[in-house]
Amino acid sequence: MKSTTDFTKMKKLGEKIVMLTAYDHPSAQLAEEAGIDCLLVGDSLGMVVLGYESTAAVTVDDMIHHGKAVRRGAKETFVVVDMPFASYHGSEDRTLESAVRIFQETGANALKLEGGGRVIDTIRLLTETGIPVVAHLGLLPQSAAVAGGYKVQGKTAEAAERLILDAIACEAAGACMIVLECIPYQLAEQVSKAVSIPTIGIGAGAETDGQVLVFHDTVKYGNHHIPKFVEAFADVGTDIRDGLKRYTSAVKTGEFPSEAHRFAMKEEELVTLYG
Numbered sequence: 724m725k726s727t728t729d730f731t732k733m734k735k736l737g738e739k740i741v742m743l744t745a746y747d748h749p750s751a752q753l754a755e756e757a758g759i760d761c762l763l764v765g766d767s768l769g770m771v772v773l774g775y776e777s778t779a780a781v782t783v784d785d786m787i788h789h790g791k792a793v794r795r796g797a798k799e800t801f802v803v804v805d806m807p808f809a810s811y812h813g814s815e816d817r818t819l820e821s822a823v824r825i826f827q828e829t830g831a832n833a834l835k836l837e838g839g840g841r842v843i844d845t846i847r848l849l850t851e852t853g854i855p856v857v858a859h860l861g862l863l864p865q866s867a868a869v870a871g872g873y874k875v876q877g878k879t880a881e882a883a884e885r886l887i888l889d890a891i892a893c894e895a896a897g898a899c900m901i902v903l904e905c906i907p908y909q910l911a912e913q914v915s916k917a918v919s920i921p922t923i924g925i926g927a928g929a930e931t932d933g934q935v936l937v938f939h940d941t942v943k944y945g946n947h948h949i950p951k952f953v954e955a956f957a958d959v960g961t962d963i964r965d966g967l968k969r970y971t972s973a974v975k976t977g978e979f980p981s982e983a984h985r986f987a988m989k990e991e992e993l994v995t996l997y998g
């Protein structure tokens with residue numbers, strides 16, 4: 724399994740880090756087989772898999788349930804689990820309680836938190852506790868209700884400078900990686916140069932040290948909204964729909980199950996059965 728040190732080495736060598744979300748056992752297994760460097764059990768779980776309107780509905784228990792499945796499916800891959808909405812705000816006790824539960828019960832390698840500012844103290848708190856932390860700057864889906872939706876962040880020189888300073892502060896607080904979501908590529912490049920820990924972009928251009936995408940977007944699985952910055956590399960949604968249509972029609976027409984799919988009793992048992 725790759726470690727945070729390996730990821731930092733990859734950054735130095737200019738070797739791209741590939742991160743992908745995963746929410747269950749088979750997707751984690753497939754991702755590991757495909758050579759994904761790092762898996763993220765994202766709270767995008769809420770929209771992508773559980774059918775919620777936003778990530779704000781996702782609970783610590785949801786993250787643990789899915790985090791455990793991913794860990795079991797990808798034993799040799801670095802797994803990051805998102806701390807969900809409001810689970811790292813309020814008191815230090817509350818934050819530590821959620822973090823320790825998620826970290827211990829899932830067997831994750833790191834936890835991810837959204838935001839700069841006061842969250843930077845939380846990054847330090849968790850790191851000092853022994854929990855590696857991935858920071859997340861730029862568009863912060865957990866704050867979308869306050870920010871007024873999902874918009875590209877850091878477009879003005881002032882906002883960009885604040886984000887660079889936040890990134891530097893995240894590294895100083897002990898963060899092992901930074902996810903940069905939906906920021907101009909020029910800013911993502913600046914941030915990547917300003918810190919020595921790897922930056923992982925999503926909607927942040929090609930200049931980051933790695934990329935992350937949502938599993939279901941990458942393979943076109945599901946009917947949720949697909950953002951502009953996504954490229955689909957397979958179309959399993961169409962394959963699944965076609966397969967399920969064929970299954971339906973095979974049962975209706977009596978083509979399935981065939982003799983090949985059935986079990987039989989021996990002749991002498993039948994005599995007894997029918998009397």
Ligand code: KIV
Pocket residue numbers: 744763764765766767768805902904925935936937
């Ligand atoms: O929850 C998630 O999927 C994420 C990634 C998009 C970075 O946080």
Ligand code: NA
Pocket residue numbers: 765766767805864
């Ligand atoms: Na997330």
